[in-house]
Amino acid sequence: MTKPKHILVFRFSAMGDVAMTIPVIKSLIQQHKNIKITVVSRPFLKPLFLDLENVAFIGLDVDNEYKGFFGLWKLAAELKNLKFDAVADLHNVLRTKILRTFLSSSVRSIEVIDKGRNEKKALTRTEDKIFIPLKSTHERYADVFRKLGFEIDLNQNALLAPKKLPQNFEFKSAQTRKIGIAPFAQYSFKMYPLDLMDKVIELLSKDPQFEIYFFGGGKKEKEQINILTKKFPETTSCAGKFNLVNELKVISNLDTMIAMDSANAHLASIFGVNTITLWGATHPFAGFFPFLQPLSNGLTPDLTKFPNLPCSIYGNKTCPGYEDAMRTITPESVVELIKKTLR
Incomplete structure (x- = not known):
């Protein structure tokens, strides 16, 4: 041939x-x-x-x-x-x-x-x-x-090599670990509840070793991220601040990305960034896990309480009564996994 x-x-x-x-x-x-x-x-x-x-x-x-x-x-x-x-x-x-x-x-x-x-x-x-x-x-x-x-x-x-940061942008300190957070997903059934993500941000922002950067697109997401940056003034929003070329430059220099089963997880992983994913109605077994990331970097709901997961490949639907499945992923477990993978 x-x-x-x-x-x-x-x-x-x-x-x-x-x-x-x-x-x-x-x-x-x-x-x-x-x-x-x-x-x-x-x-x-x-x-x-x-x-x-x-x-x-x-x-x-x-x-x-x-x-x-x-x-x-x-x-x-x-x-x-x-x-x-x-x-x-x-x-x-x-x-x-x-x-x-x-x-x-x-x-x-x-x-x-x-x-x-x-x-x-x-x-x-x-x-x-x-x-x-x-x-x-x-x-x-x-x-x-x-x-x-x-x-x-x-x-x-x-893997792609890290890129040079955009002009007129720099991280706050060379000594800190840069944490990206992409708190949104296309469908609500695979999005970590915002009140729990709020707690994750609170726990991380109290630790001086971390800098936090938010990622998201769309008017509603930008508005919600602006609320978060006002509540946690030591954090930084990248939502709507860059075109895709420059956003990729920032993502490529992160130490960790926290994301749902969503695009930002894949954008981070192609640069070899440590990527923590939170799963709801979908599941890592479906084949959409970020590139070369260890399966231990994915946190899923308690399958003893929600044994029918995954209910969906794309997250556009869930099983009846499973709407709050992601609440079994505790903010403390998210933060502990971040710290463990960065040690």
């Missing part, structure tokens, strides 16, 4: 899903020097790929300019001009299925991610649940390239 030299990669969707492609693509181009990758995704995600050699990025407005059947027909016609010889579909949704169909006559190889839907249904169902760790999403991405003929070993070499 002749290996392709130029691979077109599809991965739209949320930031965290796209961030998980980074160590896989970096491993691929490190271990196979003579290939080129073109990533097709949403425009605002371009900064994630700036440090990858032999990787081009095309940001597309698939919700407007290339919307619908005829928009995708137009997109496929434009993509054919790139003269790629393989497609790696890391998304496998209706949009990319249509694109694959339009491109199939002009490309040698097309491979698609296996999302493991049946395994995930077995993990999240309440009857006859099969509670075992599933293949990670990073490995599922890597499998697509393996099917194209490339061996990939995902290891420490896939």
Whole structure:
């Protein structure tokens, strides 16, 4: 089998899903020097790929300019001009299925991610649940390239190097440990209750060895973070202060990131930052654990009290009566894990 030299990669969707492609693509181009990758995704995600050699990025407005059947027909016609010889579909949704169909006559190889839907249904169902760790999403991405003929070993070499801090920004002290906190998630069922996060912040802010930096996006999140910084004036908000390029620079220099099952966990982990994750309706076994982080860095609810967890892969729903499951993760256990991992 002749290996392709130029691979077109599809991965739209949320930031965290796209961030998980980074160590896989970096491993691929490190271990196979003579290939080129073109990533097709949403425009605002371009900064994630700036440090990858032999990787081009095309940001597309698939919700407007290339919307619908005829928009995708137009997109496929434009993509054919790139003269790629393989497609790696890391998304496998209706949009990319249509694109694959339009491109199939002009490309040698097309491979698609296996999302493991049946395994995930077995993990999240309440009857006859099969509670075992599933293949990670990073490995599922890597499998697509393996099917194209490339061996990939995902290891420490896939991590991105820390970046130089943004201009006009510096940490308060060289002697302290820098703690990032991203207290929000897309769905409430995987977000640590804010009153408990309040307690975590209080415990950390009393310790002079820590500096605390908040991360979040969206108007509501910024407003809530502003409330936290007023309550804890020794903390710093990064929400809305930087574009993604500069936010990544700050994140890459943290000692620890505390996050939910959310994008900030993946952004921190691709730089090798110690990442503590708090899980609610979802679970580390589903395959979305941050890259190369030890499983002990994930705190989950008490499964003796909530044995049907996980109830969801994405956190958009939970089991009846499980709305307060995350309250069994105590603020003290979060702080103790941070201190333990930083010793």
